[in-house]
Amino acid sequence: MLFAEIVATSGGVAATAARSTKADLLADLLRRLDDDEVEPAVGFLTGEVRQGRIGVGWATLMAIVSDPSAEPTLTVGDIDLAMSELAATIGSGSGAARASLLSRLFGRATEPEAAFLVRLLGGELRQGANEGVMVDAVAKAAGVPAAAVRRAHMLGGRLDTCARAAITGGTAALEQIGLQVGRPLRPMLASTAPDTATALEDLGRASVEWKLDGIRIQVHRQGDAIWVFTRNLNDITARVPELTDAIARLPVTSVVLDGEAVAFDDAGRPRMFQETVSWRARAEGDEGAAAATSSPAAPDAVTDDADADVEVEIALDQAPAGLRPYFFDCLHLDGRDLVDEPLADRLAALDAAVGPWRMPGTVTDDLAVAAAVLAESLGAGHEGVVAKAVGSPYEAGRRGKAWRKVKPVHTLDLVVLAAEWGHGRRQGWLSNLHLGARDPAGGFVMVGKTFKGMTDALLTWQTERLGQLEERATKGTVWVHPELVVEVAVDGVQSSTRYPGGVALRFARVVRYREDKDPADADTIGAVQALLPG
DNA sequence: ACAAGTGCCTC
DNA sequence: CTCGGAA
DNA sequence: TTCCGAGGAGGCACTTGT
Numbered sequence: 001m002l003f004a005e006i007v008a009t010s011g012g013v014a015a016t017a018a019r020s021t022k023a024d025l026l027a028d029l030l031r032r033l034d035d036d037e038v039e040p041a042v043g044f045l046t047g048e049v050r051q052g053r054i055g056v057g058w059a060t061l062m063a064i065v066s067d068p069s070a071e072p073t074l075t076v077g078d079i080d081l082a083m084s085e086l087a088a089t090i091g092s093g094s095g096a097a098r099a100s101l102l103s104r105l106f107g108r109a110t111e112p113e114a115a116f117l118v119r120l121l122g123g124e125l126r127q128g129a130n131e132g133v134m135v136d137a138v139a140k141a142a143g144v145p146a147a148a149v150r151r152a153h154m155l156g157g158r159l160d161t162c163a164r165a166a167i168t169g170g171t172a173a174l175e176q177i178g179l180q181v182g183r184p185l186r187p188m189l190a191s192t193a194p195d196t197a198t199a200l201e202d203l204g205r206a207s208v209e210w211k212l213d214g215i216r217i218q219v220h221r222q223g224d225a226i227w228v229f230t231r232n233l234n235d236i237t238a239r240v241p242e243l244t245d246a247i248a249r250l251p252v253t254s255v256v257l258d259g260e261a262v263a264f265d266d267a268g269r270p271r272m273f274q275e276t277v278s279w280r281a282r283a284e285g286d287e288g289a290a291a292a293t294s295s296p297a298a299p300d301a302v303t304d305d306a307d308a309d310v311e312v313e314i315a316l317d318q319a320p321a322g323l324r325p326y327f328f329d330c331l332h333l334d335g336r337d338l339v340d341e342p343l344a345d346r347l348a349a350l351d352a353a354v355g356p357w358r359m360p361g362t363v364t365d366d367l368a369v370a371a372a373v374l375a376e377s378l379g380a381g382h383e384g385v386v387a388k389a390v391g392s393p394y395e396a397g398r399r400g401k402a403w404r405k406v407k408p409v410h411t412l413d414l415v416v417l418a419a420e421w422g423h424g425r426r427q428g429w430l431s432n433l434h435l436g437a438r439d440p441a442g443g444f445v446m447v448g449k450t451f452k453g454m455t456d457a458l459l460t461w462q463t464e465r466l467g468q469l470e471e472r473a474t475k476g477t478v479w480v481h482p483e484l485v486v487e488v489a490v491d492g493v494q495s496s497t498r499y500p501g502g503v504a505l506r507f508a509r510v511v512r513y514r515e516d517k518d519p520a521d522a523d524t525i526g527a528v529q530a531l532l533p534g
Numbered sequence: 535a536c537a538a539g540t541g542c543c544t545c
Numbered sequence: 546c547t548c549g550g551a552a
Numbered sequence: 553t554t555c556c557g558a559g560g561a562g563g564c565a566c567t568t569g570t
Contacts, residue, residue, distance in 0.1 A: 019552055019555075055566085057541050095540095095567055123542095124557090128551095132555045192547090215544060230544075274562055277544055399554085425550085426558060451559050452548045491545095491546085494561065504561055506545085507547060 001037055003079050003109075004072035005029065006044050007116040013045075014127040019136070022129045026137030033076070035168050039160040040080035046134050047125035050080075050160055051087040055098060056121045063099065066106040066114075074108055079117075126424060131159050142166035144174060152177040154186045154396035155339070157233050179337050181222045181254050184229040186397030188258070188329075190386050193404035196370040199387040203404065206387040207343060208373045209328055209361030211405055213383040214262030214276045217325060219247055222254045242323045252353050253334050258394075259327035259359065269381045272533060274494055279323050328359035328386075331394055343402075344390045363390060374406060381533065383407055383491075409489050410531060412437070412505075412523045413514055415444050416486055418479040419466050422451070422459075429459040430466050430478060435488060435508065437501065437525040444482050445525045448505035453489070458510070485517040486510055493531040501525045503532060 009029045013022045026045060033041050043050040082105045089097045106114050119125050135153060139146035144166050152162040156177040165173040179185060193199035200206055216231035217240075226244045228237045237244060243261060263271040263279040271279075330350040331339050338346045350358060362373055374385045384407035392402035414435040422431030432451040436444030454462065469480035489511050496504035505528075514521075 017552075053542070055541065059540060090566080092567075126557070128556065130556065213545080232543080234543075273545065278563055401553090420559095422558075424558065432559070449560060450547095455549065489547095496561080498562085506561060508560070509547060 001033055001041070001076050002072050003074040003076055003113055005032070006041060006076060007112050010045060010116060010125070010127050011112070013129050013133075016128075019129070019133055022127075022133050023136040023140060026129065026134060027140035030137060030141035030163065030167060033167075035164065037076040037080075038164040038167055040083075041076050042134060042138070042160040042163045044076075044079070044120060045127075045129075046131050046159065047120060047123065047127075049083045049120070051083045054083055054086040054121070055090070055094070056086060056102065058122050060095075060098065060102065061118050061122055064102050064106050066103050068106075068111040068114055069108055070110070072110050072113065074105075074113060078108075079105075134159060134163070138163040138166050142170060144171045148174045150397075154398075155179050157184050157186060179256065179332055179339055181220050181256060181332060182225065182227055184218055184220070184227075184233040184235075185256075185331070185339075186233070187216060187218055187231055188395050188397070188403060189399035190403035190405040191399050191401050193387070193406050196374050196385065196387065196406050197367050199404040199406055200365065200367055200370050202401065203387055203389045205363065205365040205390050206370070207347060207361050207363045207390055208370045208385050208387045209359050210326075210373070210377040210380070210382050211384045211386045211407065212260040212262045212270065212326055212359075213273045214260045214270070217243070217259050217261045219243070219257040219259065219325065219327070220255070221247055221250065221252065224248070240323060243325050246325055246357060250353055250355070250357075254332065255330065255334070255353050256332035257327045257350075257354065258329035258331060259325050259357070261323050261325050263323050269534075272494060276323070325357050326359045327354045327357050328361070329394065330354075339394045339396065342391045342393065343388055346394065361385075378408065407491055410492065411487055411489050411511060412528060413485050413517060413521065414447070414488050415482045415519045415522045416466065416480060416484045417444060417446055417482055418477055419462070420449075420477050426451070426459065428463075430463040431459065433462075433486065433510070434477075435486070435505065436482060436522075437528045438519065438522040440524055440526070444519070444522075445501040446499055447493075447501055447503055447525070447528050448499070448508050450488060450505070450508035450510060452507075453509035453511060458513075462513075483519055485514040485519060485522055487512050487514050490531075492533075493528060495532060501529065503529050 009025055012025045016022050016025065039050055085101055086098055109117060135149050136146050139149045148171050149162060149166055152174040153159050156162055162177060165177060218229040220227040226237060226247050227235060228240050228243055229235055263276040265271055327350060330346050330353055333349045333353055338349055362369060364370055370387065377385050384405060386403055386405045389402045414437055416433050417436040418434040419430035420432040422429045432449050434446055435448050435450060436446050439445050466478060466480050470478050471481055472479050488508050490505045491507040493503045494506050496502060
């Protein structure tokens, strides 16, 4: 099939409002593909290339110079091949080689094809349809129930291969795609709740578990073979030897576990998220250190009689404590799939499988108990809790209401220093705010930006109001007289080298404007810094 | 040898 | 990761 | 209810430029 047909379909999808019509358009195209074209085409129409990292982003795309072709000649296979070549182009000189490859490719593309490629490779397809719509499209094209596609997608992890299976083999082929140890499934996600009482009232009897601020891990083990995947199903096995050591010791023959990995300090307190992230990457290629860092002590051993050898090696390494896994779900144990079993049964399997690495938590329907678990978690330096209905199955890939996360929210009164013009549906509105805390010595210290929490009506108001306060502007940004106070909610702050106050807001969103307040009433930089842990 | 720019990953 | 809009 | 897209913070790997 010509790539131009993909581009035309994407255009049609973008011009359509109804999701079902978008799916119809996509299904029409899927039916016309050759079998070998299904996987790349599903990727292109969900904004991805199946080769993954190809080392091409906006800067690279903007530097391409080429004359568009008049007639479409590129096929789906041509583009797929080009992506494979780009992915394989690494090492010294690869930048120029990729640029050359892209120039030649764009020279063979018509103008609409080139524009589509820029959006695809730039990660901004913006056609109002992604994997969610594509699932329905695949079902329509293959004449199978959407639920069958959805389930295969969740358990198999990749929609492109599910699409090919559905179209070439129908329901029977989809049913072959089950949970397989060594292949990641899409993790279940949690929706939010304002507090533990609300969560428990919605859920009834629930497992209330600590929520740790680290990296989501999905661990697979089959005999001696171990895999560690992230939330987005990336394989980080080689980068987390401390975890694989611990997993190797579990009393199981095969297992699939869901959990969180966090780095801890000497005192047994969790490190800041940024430190956990950097921990993840440091092990590989770090010859001596990786071998010396033996399995971390189990949580119960750390607080009282920690293993002396571990302590010594850690001190030598200048890298105290380390990365620890905390598991909160068990999806497969010794040959038995548990995804469809109720949480209570999965927790029983978890207890048998992970011993000391179990996420702390309590099954309860008592509001006071739930509140106490939250207090314990926060007291131990963690992020909050997740409450989970005890009867719920593991809804892979879904952000269902069976899991509710509860995190404390802080609010700050900050001053708008500048705003950036929005893009896409925010075009024409001043959207992204630069936020400053008050410096008691005079002036304001920028601590972050936010574009979240604004309704369309607020965007309109804010664009007009900030326009009145404009002092100077560059392309994309308007600096304003610092007098507008805005109440901002944050999950917390983190240390920053970018911002002059040494702190940056985490997940900042606008609550409301405070026109009743003056900049002199705004929170100080000291108040913001006080939110740093420790 | 070192710094800057870019891509891509986590949340 | 959060949020608001839309189907 | 579900999906999409608006865009935030930091940190490492890799490549290129000085």
